[in-house]
Amino acid sequence: MHIYIxxxxxxxxxxxxxxxxxxxxxxxxxPGDPAIMRAGxxxxxxxxxxxxxxxxxxEPIPAQYLNWxxxxxxxxxxxxxxxxxxxxxxxxxxxxxxxxLVLASFVVSLAIGIPVGILSAVRQNTFIDTxxxxxxxxxxxxxxxxxxxxxxxxxxxxxxxxxxxxxxxxQQLIMPALALGMASAGLITRMTRSSMLEVLKQDYIRTAxxxxxxxxxxxxxxxxxxxxxPVVTVIGLQLGYRxxxxxxxxxIFAYPGIGRFAYTRLLARDFPMIMGNLFIxxxxxxxxxxxxxxxxxxxxxxIRYD
Amino acid sequence: MTVKDAKVSSEIGAPIKTSTSFRDDxxxxxxxxxxxxxxxxxxxxxxxxxxFGRYITPHDPFAQNIVNSHQAPSAEHWLGTDFFGRDVxxxxxxxxRISLLVGISVITIRAxxxxxxxLIAGYYGGKVEMVMMRIVDAxxxxxxxxxxxxxxxxxxxxxxxxxxxxxxxxWPMFARLVRGEAMSLKEREYVQASRALGYNDGKIMxxxxxxxxxxxIIVYATMGIATPILAEAGLxxxxxxxxxxxxxxxxxxxxxxxxxxxxxxxxxxxxMAVMIVVLGFNLLGDGLRDVLDPRMKE
Numbered sequence: 001m002h003i004y005i006x007x008x009x010x011x012x013x014x015x016x017x018x019x020x021x022x023x024x025x026x027x028x029x030x031p032g033d034p035a036i037m038r039a040g041x042x043x044x045x046x047x048x049x050x051x052x053x054x055x056x057x058x059e060p061i062p063a064q065y066l067n068w069x070x071x072x073x074x075x076x077x078x079x080x081x082x083x084x085x086x087x088x089x090x091x092x093x094x095x096x097x098x099x100x101l102v103l104a105s106f107v108v109s110l111a112i113g114i115p116v117g118i119l120s121a122v123r124q125n126t127f128i129d130t131x132x133x134x135x136x137x138x139x140x141x142x143x144x145x146x147x148x149x150x151x152x153x154x155x156x157x158x159x160x161x162x163x164x165x166x167x168x169x170x171q172q173l174i175m176p177a178l179a180l181g182m183a184s185a186g187l188i189t190r191m192t193r194s195s196m197l198e199v200l201k202q203d204y205i206r207t208a209x210x211x212x213x214x215x216x217x218x219x220x221x222x223x224x225x226x227x228x229x230p231v232v233t234v235i236g237l238q239l240g241y242r243x244x245x246x247x248x249x250x251x252i253f254a255y256p257g258i259g260r261f262a263y264t265r266l267l268a269r270d271f272p273m274i275m276g277n278l279f280i281x282x283x284x285x286x287x288x289x290x291x292x293x294x295x296x297x298x299x300x301x302x303i304r305y306d
Numbered sequence: 307m308t309v310k311d312a313k314v315s316s317e318i319g320a321p322i323k324t325s326t327s328f329r330d331d332x333x334x335x336x337x338x339x340x341x342x343x344x345x346x347x348x349x350x351x352x353x354x355x356x357x358f359g360r361y362i363t364p365h366d367p368f369a370q371n372i373v374n375s376h377q378a379p380s381a382e383h384w385l386g387t388d389f390f391g392r393d394v395x396x397x398x399x400x401x402x403r404i405s406l407l408v409g410i411s412v413i414t415i416r417a418x419x420x421x422x423x424x425l426i427a428g429y430y431g432g433k434v435e436m437v438m439m440r441i442v443d444a445x446x447x448x449x450x451x452x453x454x455x456x457x458x459x460x461x462x463x464x465x466x467x468x469x470x471x472x473x474x475x476x477w478p479m480f481a482r483l484v485r486g487e488a489m490s491l492k493e494r495e496y497v498q499a500s501r502a503l504g505y506n507d508g509k510i511m512x513x514x515x516x517x518x519x520x521x522x523i524i525v526y527a528t529m530g531i532a533t534p535i536l537a538e539a540g541l542x543x544x545x546x547x548x549x550x551x552x553x554x555x556x557x558x559x560x561x562x563x564x565x566x567x568x569x570x571x572x573x574x575x576x577x578m579a580v581m582i583v584v585l586g587f588n589l590l591g592d593g594l595r596d597v598l599d600p601r602m603k604e
Contacts, residue, residue, distance in 0.1 A: 014440045019448070022448070143543075143577060143584075146577030146580065153567075240450070248451070282448050
C-alpha cells in the first residue's frame with residue numbers, strides 16, 4: 001500500500017510541472033500589454049515602461065517563467081494588475097465559499113443519485129426503473145445555468161420561498177447547490193444503477209440469497225458496498241466539472257465565491273489573477289484525485305498491484 | 307497467400323445467408339430499441355431544422371418591433387416574443403444551426419487529435435506512453451470550461467473561437483479512451499500476426515487496431531456531441547461565446563435573462579431546446595452502445 005501511495009505521488013510531480021507550463025504559456029498568448037493594463041488609461045509612456053521593468057516583462061519568456069515558478073514554490077502567485085493585492089491571499093479568501101457550495105452540491109447529487117440508482121436497479125424494468133432512468137437522463141441533459149434560472153423563476157419569483165441571490169444562509173445555498181449538483185445526480189444515478197445490476201448478478205449475492213438472508217441485507221450490506229467502487233472514482237473526476245460549473249452558477253445567484261470572482265477578472269484581463277486561479281483549480285483537482293485513488297486502493301486491493 | 311486472400315476465400319467457403327452478419331444483427335437490435343429510435347428521431351429533426359431553419363421560420367427572427375415586446379405565447383407567436391419583439395420560436399429555429407455546427411466540428415477535431423494520440427500511446431507503451439499520458443493528465447486537471455473561458459478571453463468572441471477553445475480542452479478524453487482500447491487490442495493474435503508479417507507500426511495501428519475500436523469511438527462521439535453543445539450554451543450565456551449576429555440559444559438566454567421575472571418564455575424555451583437536443587444525442591448514444599458495443603451494456 002505504501003508503495004502504491006508513493007508511486008501515485010511521484011506520478012503527480014510531472015503533471016504539476018506541466019500544469020504550470022500550460023498556465024504560463026496560455027496567459028502569454030494573450031494579446032494586450034499587462035503593463036498598460038496596470039498603469040491605467042492616462043499613464044505616460046515612462047510610467048508604463050517603469051511598470052514593465054518592475055514586473056519583469058522585459059525579460060525573456062523563459063526567465064519570466066522561472067521567476068513565476070520561484071514565486072510559486074514560496075506560495076507567492078504575484079500581485080493583481082487591477083488592485084495590486086496579492087493573488088494568493090485574494091483567491092484564498094474567496095475559495096472557502098466555493099468549496100462550501102461544491103460540497104453542498106455533492107451532498108445533493110449523492111443524496112439523490114445513490115438511492116434513486118439503487119431503487120432503479122432493484123426494480124429493474126419496472127415503472128420505477130423507467131422513471132428513474134428518465135430522471136437521470138434529464139439531469140445530465142440540462143444546462144446547469146438554465147436549471148438554476150428555472151429554480152429562481154419557480155421558488156423566488158413565483159412561490160417566493162427562497163431568496164434569488166446572495167450567500168450566508170442555508171436558504172441561499174439550496175438553489176445554487178441544486179443547480180450545480182443536478183447533472184452529477186443524473187450521472188451518479190446511472191452509475192449506481194449499472195454497477196448495482198452488475199454486482200447483483202454475482203455468485204456471492206446468489207449465495208447470500210440462498211442462505212435465506214433478507215433482501216434488504218443482501219442489497220445494502222453485500223451489494224451496495226461493492227457497487228459503490230466505480231462511484232468513488234467518478235466523484236474525484238466530477239470535482240473538475242464542479243469547479244468549472246461554479247463560475248456559471250455563482251454568476252446566476254450572485255454567490256460571492258471564487259468562480260464569480262474569476263469571471264470578472266477574466267473579463268478585465270487581470271493576468272496574474274487568472275494564472276493563479278487556473279493553477280489553484282488544477283492543484284485542487286490533482287490533490288483530490290490522488291486522495292480518491294488512495295481511497296480506491298484501500299477499498300479495492302487488486303488495484304494496488306497494477 | 308496474404309491475409310486478405312485468406313479472408314475472402316473463407317467468406318466464399320462459408321455457407322451464405324444462414325448466419326446474420328454483425329451489421330444486420332446490429333440494425334435488428336437497433337430497431338428493437340425504443341430509446342435509440344427516439345434519440346435518432348430527435349437528432350434527425352434537429353439536423354433538418356439546422357439545414358432548412360431559415361426557410362421554415364414563421365416570422366423573421368431578426369426583425370425588431372418594440373411594440374410587440376415580450377408578448378406571451380399566443381396563436382400568433384407560439385413561444386412568445388423577446389424584448390425586441392422578435393419571435394422566440396423563429397429565433398430558436400435559426401439558433402439550431404450554430405449549435406449543431408459547434409457540436410459536430412468540436413467532436414470531429416477532438417477525435418482527430420485524440421484518436422491518433424491515444425493509438426500511439428497505447429500501442430507503443432513504455433516511456434512514450436508515460437510522457438504522453440502525463441500531458442493528458444495535466445490538460446484534464448483544468449476545469450474545461452474555465453480553460454475555454456481563458457482562451458475566449460485571449461481570442462475574443464465568435465463561434466470559430468468557441469470551436470477552437472472547446473476542441474483544445476476536450477481531446478484528452480478521446481485519447482484516454484483509445485489508449486485503453488489500443489492497449490488491450492495490441493496483445494491480440496491478429497495484431498501479433500500482422501507484426502510477424504512485417505507490417506509497419508502505422509499500418510498496424512490504423513488498419514488493424516483502429517477499426518476494432520470504432521464501435522467504442524462511435525458510441526463515445528455520439529454521446530460526446532452533447533458536451534460541446536452544452537458548453538457553447540454556457541460560454542455564450544456568460545458573454546464569452548457567440549456574437550449578437552450569431553444569436554445562439556445560449557446568447558438568447560443571456561440577453562433575456564434580466565426579464566425572467568416578467569417574461570419567462572424567452573429564457574425557458576431556448577434552454578428547453580438545448581435540453582431536448584442534448585437528450586436526443588444522449589439517447590442515441592445509449593442506444594448505439596447497446597447495439598454496437600454489447601460489452602458496455604448496463
